[in-house]
Amino acid sequence: MVDSIRIKLALWFVCMVMLLYSVDSIASLMVFKISLMRSVDVGLEDLIAEIEPSVKTINGKPSLEEWHEEAKGKHPILATVQIYDVKGKPIEEYGPEGVPQLHNGHLRVRTDDRSLRSMFSKIEQDGKTTGYIQLQVSTKPQDDAIEQFFLVVMVVAPFIAAGVGICAYLFSGQAVKPIERTLLMLRRFVADAGHELNTPVATIEACLETLKDPHKLGDMSDDVFRMMERASDRLRHLSKDLIVLARIEDPESEMMRSNVPVKELAESVIAELGTIARERKIELVVQPIPDVMMYGHHESILEIFNNLIENAIKYSEEGGKVRIAVEQKDANLHITVADNGVGIPADSINNIFDRFYRVDKSRSRDVGGSGLGLSIVKAAVERHSGNVTVESEPGKGTTFRVTLPLARVGT
Ligand SMILES: Nc1ncnc2c1ncn2[C@@H]1O[C@H](COP(=O)(O)OP(=O)(O)OP(=O)(O)O)[C@@H](O)[C@H]1O
Ligand SMILES: [Mg+2]
CATH class of the missing domain: 3.30.565.10 (Histidine kinase-like ATPase, C-terminal domain)
Known part of the structure; x- marks a missing residue:
């Protein structure tokens, strides 16, 4: 019984710790993701600020062709840059090597990445909006980092559960020791009380048997009655003491x-x-x-x-x-x-x-x-x-x- 209490306590403890671990992991994962995305956004903001002044107006439409030619030789462009006219129609698209450009006037969607992060900004010249610029960047490295974080959390979880379970089982052994002692005392007490009650009851039963049989009784009736009286006195005394003991040990007696x-x-x-x-x-x-x-x-x-x-x-x-x-x-x-x-x-x-x-x-x-x-x-x-x-x-x-x-x- 005590063992099953220990197992239950350990299981409860494991469940509680794992619940806290899950909540903590989810919260950390979210904070990690938010900070990663924030850094991506900062990168995009910087890039927009760098590109915007290079937008030229060719045939009345915004263009980045010149900038792109120049930038190609300088450094690889990590983001996809898209230019739209005032009506929102895509005009140009530039991207990293190998990324398809505008196709039949429609923007291609990059299907190799699971997610993209984009940033949008107006192109203004002489106080007039001439078009829009949009930057898109793949968040694959960030997604991979989040996936790895999640993987570590999942791999570590069973070890934490096993460690906590073993420790909880060992410590609960200490916690249930007083219960074990109390149960043992209670069992002894019940056995002793049963034994003490049994003796006078057996005496009374034997006396009753004698009383039923006049041949056995002979002239012993006085002795038999005296024995019965003593046995019933003992029973009364014992039950009174048991009641008194229970009353004194009752925490409610504080109130009295x-x-x-x-x-x-x-x-x-x-x-x-x-x-x-x-x-x-x-x-x-x-x-x-x-x-x-x-x-x-x-x-x-x-x-x-x-x-x-x-x-x-x-x-x-x-x-x-x-x-x-x-x-x-x-x-x-x-x-x-x-x-x-x-x-x-x-x-x-x-x-x-x-x-x-x-x-x-x-x-x-x-x-x-x-x-x-x-x-x-x-x-x-x-x-x-x-x-x-x-x-x-x-x-x-x-x-x-x-x-x-x-x-x-x-x-
Ligand atoms: N004043 C005493 N002189 C000698 N022995 C004593 C004295 N008080 C207690 N004892 C011993 O301690 C034992 C336990 O005492 P306790 O009062 O608990 O039980 P009891 O007197 O036998 O029964 P109860 O008090 O329940 O009628 C007694 O049986 C007796 O052997
Ligand atoms: Mg006594």
């Missing part, structure tokens, strides 16, 4: 920013999770929270507090202690959640923010984790141009530190 009362929000999360902490005999030590407003996405900030504190409780042993500190320094909000729980091994610490990653899958399953909590924290922090760090020592505890800008920033 507002002034979030940090103290109120943090205290509501702590109060809710305090019940679970008490059940597990874990002490929550909370430093006084400053009454500040943060411009941000309410749900994202709530998820940061919720996931970090929930993890700290979940991954602590009975009798453990979780310290929560929220401080305002400069224009930033600093959140610290530290526990003295199980800790994270050094070789896992770089993966804990990956989706569906759990250090100890069996423990997470017992405590009901799907491995999306810290991905949500990371996405939420990045959405606010903040950062999150973690320090941990297995058996001693873990500390998460989050820094979030309080004011509006361009993300």
Whole structure:
């Protein structure tokens, strides 16, 4: 798929470059032709200016016979010179050696050249028009030059197309790399999500089968219902996390920013999770929270507090202690959640923010984790141009530190 995108990009690029090349070549060709014809015209103007004074009146008609005799010996005449009387009837024609002259009073058309350039001028004597002089010159050398120019343009075109195509294909490889990475991540994400959803569904199916058969069920009905309840809890938890993650990563969430009362929000999360902490005999030590407003996405900030504190409780042993500190320094909000729980091994610490990653899958399953909590924290922090760090020592505890800008920033 990525290869076909690269080929399409390269083809588009080649088409664009060739289009520009064609436009540029046509424009250059036209400019070249105009300047060539202009130089021909200048030559004709000079020649007319040279010939005009030599026109004599013989028998009341203009003639160049004398001039022609004289000019023949001096230099070859490159143009065809034609003299017309006042009525426009051709009288004389002189031209380069071998060019036919007037024939039965009609001008011959030079058929050996594809094009001729001509210039016309009045012959005036004593303020009276006595006839007309016309110069014609073959533009064959100019036509040949234009043809050669065109030929070069055509010969060079396939090489340019091939060169541009190869370069575009190579460079598009770099351009599509992020797309390739995103597609790979997306494929992994879908596969992992499918796997995570499959497990509770399979549990529920197995429980239903047992419920259908009274012989198999025996006196296990309570256990079966408990298993179904846990599986459906897991499904709910997973689908909620997937929705939250999608919402936080949605660029539209930018639009839903507002002034979030940090103290109120943090205290509501702590109060809710305090019940679970008490059940597990874990002490929550909370430093006084400053009454500040943060411009941000309410749900994202709530998820940061919720996931970090929930993890700290979940991954602590009975009798453990979780310290929560929220401080305002400069224009930033600093959140610290530290526990003295199980800790994270050094070789896992770089993966804990990956989706569906759990250090100890069996423990997470017992405590009901799907491995999306810290991905949500990371996405939420990045959405606010903040950062999150973690320090941990297995058996001693873990500390998460989050820094979030309080004011509006361009993300
Ligand atoms: N405070 C902590 N102490 C020890 N390990 C932790 C802590 N926080 C996270 N972890 C480890 O990092 C893993 C990923 O955490 P995350 O919050 O993403 O997933 P989860 O807690 O397993 O599931 P979920 O949050 O989706 O319910 C956890 O499974 C756990 O192994
Ligand atoms: Mg978690």
